[in-house]
Amino acid sequence: MDKQSSYQIDKIACNTEKEINRLKGQVNLFWDNEIKHYTEFGLRDGMTVVELGSGPGFVTEKILNKFPGVNITDIEIDPVLVDYAKKHLSHKGLNRYQVIQKSIMETGLLENTFDFAITRLLLEHLPDPVNAVREVFRILKPGGIAVFIDNDFEMHIMTCPHIPELRELYEAYCQSRYLEGGNPKIGRELPTILKKGGFSNIHFEIINAHNEILGEDLFLKSEGIGIPFKLVQDGFLTSKALGKISIGWRNMLKCESHSITRQLYMAAGEKIL
Template structure:
């Protein structure tokens, strides 16, 4: 979540509180499968862990719950989200989680400080991706691991029965974010970018969520109408197309055999010892 690129919580959707709730649902949607991958990529209890671009604090809270002995730092550039994260984590009694305001481009954190770094849905919004990756590498300890998680809007929500107009929605979203300096199809590029940034032992995987496993409601909450409505307001998407998507979505969920699937992309790398 950053003011430095194509994501601004105050303006990306139609309402800040609705957008924050969407972000929370997006964490919930993938968390069980993400957790498996984070453990596979090296996350364990007792580590010093930093999340860069921590937003409202929902993901760092999940990590605190599963790994209670970790020393946790959440860095976020947007002061609104910093304040939200502090309040949220205080309510969850996460006293050992440090929340600080700062940029992933120049964190101000000490070199060789962390065992594990998580950068989730951040690179896709940044104009200087390689600079951000190098900064993550700098603050990791030798042998430390980083996991970068991002979207690729060439493949976002897919449904059965198929809703063809979703392609127009994602094309409009990609155009809007690209115009703001983002890279909405970055998922496929992650391994190459990590190697360019100096990471070794790079790994890559795809995490999926399916409505028949997590339920429809999780998808409804993690998508919402806020961003599509803003795309219509800004002229990237026609109201007619959005109307067709709404009708198609309603008809799709009425089908007893319907399915909704979404995927995100994970790349992990290690700092050389």
Template sequence: MGTTGSYDVSRIGASVDAEIDRLGGQVELFWAKESQRYAGYGLTAGLTVVELGCGPGYLLEKLATAFPGLDLHGLELDPLLVERATRYLSEQGLDVSVRQGSILDTGYPEATFDFAVIRLVLEHLPEPMTAIREVYRILRPGGRAVFVDNDFEMHLMSFPPIPELREVYDAYCRSREDEGGNPRIGRELPVLLAAGGFVDVDYDVISAHSALVGDDLFARSEGVGIPSRLVRDGYLSSRTLGLVSSRWRDLLRGDGHALIRQLHLGTGRRPAADR
């Protein structure tokens, strides 16, 4: 979070606190499966790990708890989020270094980290390849990066269907594209990583289902702040938002309903021979 591009924590949602809570919901929603992927990609005690665009520090806390023995670092551009992350991690009793800086030019020496996580960042950047090459640079030879992003044509699905959700996500895509982002970047991750020099590139999609994680996490991770701002900024009609809200409430009241959301993961290594 807090990258130069289409994301600004102070204006994307209804309020800073509401947006930070939504970011926490996004971590909780996928953590059970996401943590399994990190373990499968070789995350283990003793590694030096950085999260670039660490936001308020919720993922760093999860990593520290699930994978004890990591040397954890966070980088975040937005000074407000740096302060929030530093305070939150300290309150959890965790020794995690969080500093202010940009993923486009981190300031870290070359070959510093064994493992890097870049979560919901690339989709907000006008020049994602610049970020990918910087991640490559700060990885040690043989080190691994995991890029996690959305693709808003394959975002949230429901049963019974809510047809107007498509209008909401199309409006969101237009707003992010107008600000230099790429909200459909999830499908491009393997191609971008290969172009950035990574080897052993892999791609996966993880899904969260309301029957397994509950309805509340879906509501928390989506929120109403962003759709409301789309209305205020002229990307979405108030009528459409009203229909979505009404159909969402009706869906939750019904038996047998389902909500599904996806995240896209691209991963690759800096070649071990690249010294």
């Protein structure tokens, strides 16, 4: 496996099964908003799609369900997640996909193959995102579109009432990811990285989730305690700070008119030769 990535499912959180469920929650949290942008950027039924860093396959599942004529190739580096995705997608009765264990840095796929590419929450974990983008550019057909989605941890979950200690958690998370070669504040750089990677006609959006619109449950499922616990275990966060965050979170939820919001950054580019 590529040791350079700052996301390894068996190391980033305390429990792999719970982390897979958190990834599912995170897909569900943004999906209604996200799919609108995929179609706006050009995703259509009948296309040949590639998803890079596809993880457990939850995005692939949603796209296959929405577009009965789409075929998807998943590229995922972690053999555990490759296996999980294959089982999950076949259990859902889907068959228009293949999951290949490869790195986005060198997919081994033929050039000029795909109409549409999705890379979700992967560039932020790579030490060389520009060359990852170049590889996505290479495998797209001329006229093909690639969408890259990432966080920027300057702005993550924001609440009202405000929980000041959340900042401590996110800075601890950033410190840990930076040390492993990632860039958790990459969101703001996406258009520049796409341009360096060869793309033209670049668009840039921030997609939002809000508890008033989506309900509380989706937020709770997309967060979880696995990563914060691991940050405490690894010495990036004190257990006292984590305790204060839990109390702040509970108090915030008790407040009748509370708000919770979170953003993802989405950049799309076209391969024009």
